[in-house]
Amino acid sequence: MRIYITSVFVDDQAKALDFYTGVLGFVTKHDVPVGAARWLTVVSPERPDDTELLLEPDGHPAVKPYKDALVADGIPAASFAVADVQAEFRRLTDLGVRFTQDPLTMGTVTTAILDDTCGNLIQLAQVD
Structure with missing residues (x-):
């Protein structure tokens, strides 16, 4: 599966x-x-x-309250794997993307969270 x-x-x-x-x-x-x-x-x-x-x-009708609650609590709707969070953060910031969480390293994982302009927060994740 x-x-x-x-x-x-x-x-x-x-x-x-x-x-x-x-x-x-x-x-x-x-x-x-x-x-x-x-x-x-x-x-x-x-x-x-x-x-x-x-x-x-x-x-x-159930979607807006769900999305609003996730965004209010800072919870990403999806997570995308990237090879280098810092590089993607710089590239996307240069393109005008708004991040709600700058790159943050926690053990072997580095994440950043961006606003997709369509009502969602999206996490970028790099696992070393």
Whole structure:
């Protein structure tokens, strides 16, 4: 068994696609119209046949309170592995990305948390 698709709820799929591809560097895997929304997934360019991230519309009434509570408590909706958190922090900061947690090393793990501009906090993690 393996993870095939996981998702983050986004308030605007077009804006999310721009951020996740144009800023974070993912590539679009699927973009299929589904009524007023889209089945919109992105993947790592290094592993295009691996786990997909669904940029899922946050229209369900339970989603906004859930997302608001996570953000208020500083809890990331997802965690992405990177080779060098410090380098990604500098690159993304230069692109105007807002971080809610600067790089922090805890034992063999270094993390940073960013705002994805679509209502979520996302953790970057480097495991040494």
